[in-house]
Amino acid sequence: MKKINFYDVKPYDKEFFDMANLKYQYQIIYHEEKLNPHTALFAKGSDAVCAFVNDNIDKDTIEVLHGEGVGLIAMRCAGYNNVDFKAAHEKIHVVRVPAYSPYAVAEHAIGLLMTLNRKLHKAYNRTREFNFSLNGLTGFDLHGKTVGVIGTGKIGRCFIDICKGFGMNVIAYDPYPIKDSDIVYVEVEELFRRSNVISLHCPLTKDNHHLINKAAIEKMMDGVVIINTSRGALIDSEALLEELLSEKVGAAGLDVYEEESDIFYVDNSNIIIQDDVLRRLLSLPNVLLTSHQAFLTKEALANIADTTLGNISAFFENSALENEVCYQCSGSPGECKHVETGRCFK
Ligand code: NAD
Numbered sequence: 001m002k003k004i005n006f007y008d009v010k011p012y013d014k015e016f017f018d019m020a021n022l023k024y025q026y027q028i029i030y031h032e033e034k035l036n037p038h039t040a041l042f043a044k045g046s047d048a049v050c051a052f053v054n055d056n057i058d059k060d061t062i063e064v065l066h067g068e069g070v071g072l073i074a075m076r077c078a079g080y081n082n083v084d085f086k087a088a089h090e091k092i093h094v095v096r097v098p099a100y101s102p103y104a105v106a107e108h109a110i111g112l113l114m115t116l117n118r119k120l121h122k123a124y125n126r127t128r129e130f131n132f133s134l135n136g137l138t139g140f141d142l143h144g145k146t147v148g149v150i151g152t153g154k155i156g157r158c159f160i161d162i163c164k165g166f167g168m169n170v171i172a173y174d175p176y177p178i179k180d181s182d183i184v185y186v187e188v189e190e191l192f193r194r195s196n197v198i199s200l201h202c203p204l205t206k207d208n209h210h211l212i213n214k215a216a217i218e219k220m221m222d223g224v225v226i227i228n229t230s231r232g233a234l235i236d237s238e239a240l241l242e243e244l245l246s247e248k249v250g251a252a253g254l255d256v257y258e259e260e261s262d263i264f265y266v267d268n269s270n271i272i273i274q275d276d277v278l279r280r281l282l283s284l285p286n287v288l289l290t291s292h293q294a295f296l297t298k299e300a301l302a303n304i305a306d307t308t309l310g311n312i313s314a315f316f317e318n319s320a321l322e323n324e325v326c327y328q329c330s331g332s333p334g335e336c337k338h339v340e341t342g343r344c345f346k
Pocket residue numbers: 078079098099102105150151152153154155156173174175176201202203204205207208229230231255256292293294295296
């Protein structure tokens with residue numbers, strides 16, 4: 001029986017993977033620990049490992065996994081900025097789940113926007129204490145406002161559709177615009193200047209680290225609302241904090257945070273968090289932070305489990321790896337052998 005070690009597992013992962021595994025009957029070993037060069041040793045005797053967004057899949061981790069005979073890293077997520085693809089190339093195949101529910105993430109982004117704008121988080125606390133005052137809860141109509149969408153892939157497009165339903169004017173920036181679409185593309189600087197709301201839906205790459213920094217925010221409208229459900233390091237958190245304090249930024253809805261890896265997904269309520277930027281962000285009434293949960297719907301979890309075990313099964317059967325990624329196909333389209341052979345390398 002094929003053995004797979006899973007890392008950074010939570011009870012909801014187990015529930016959906018156990019269900020999907022009824023079809024495959026693999027031997028799954030669940031670990032709460034994150035994958036790193038030390039925990040990679042757990043994978044001894046294992047055929048594949050399954051990892052998540054905050055696992056440390058650097059050169060050292062890959063070398064240990066390779067040494068233990070692991071041939072596949074199955075990411076149970078879409079993003080893969082935590083994988084050292086150059087180190088993995090020709091050693092370990094890396095597959096991912098490119099789409100599981102773009103609706104889940106887009107709807108969460110809208111949830112952050114709606115909550116911040118209409119101050120539902122404050123209203124919830126007030127009415128529970130029988131405080132029925134409306135002072136300080138004034139929002140603005142989304143209808144007629146301009147939303148700037150950065151990244152018009154699967155999630156960005158769902159987000160755009162919802163915003164259009166609200167009667168918002170949508171403008172977008174994407175270095176690879178969709179041809180023949182009705183999306184109004186503008187340069188990123190123009191998007192910064194014209195948008196009342198900016199929502200990030202692009203991957204984190206080496207080129208767009210701190211895309212939203214002090215200089216970018218200074219170009220934005222006063223009171224701009226920034227929503228990030230993509231990756232934390234797209235935003236310079238210190239600059240964001242400064243611009244929230246100066247009231248240049250009106251509100252920030254963050255499902256991701258650049259230093260989230262040791263903090264998110266666990267109950268830290270009994271320890272003193274040392275990250276001062278995070279503590280100060282969380283102290284502000286116009287910041288709403290969720291713990292990288294935008295994907296967390298039943299539909300998305302079921303799709304993640306089905307696609308991940310499907311990817312693993314294709315690997316074991318020596319079939320084409322439809323959802324494989326490597327540094328060549330993700331970085332420089334055309335250089336990778338995937339299209340011809342179905343695998344990024346043999
Ligand atoms: P996708 O691949 O379908 O689309 C990404 C789009 O971003 C593409 O159109 C691409 O051309 C564009 N892009 C690439 N570089 C860009 C840049 N520098 N500036 C602007 N656009 C750029 O991906 P998706 O499924 O829509 O997911 C988008 C991102 O959402 C993922 O990369 C991931 O980081 C994040 N995500 C977060 C969660 C969560 O739970 N919070 C869940 C899934 C995905």
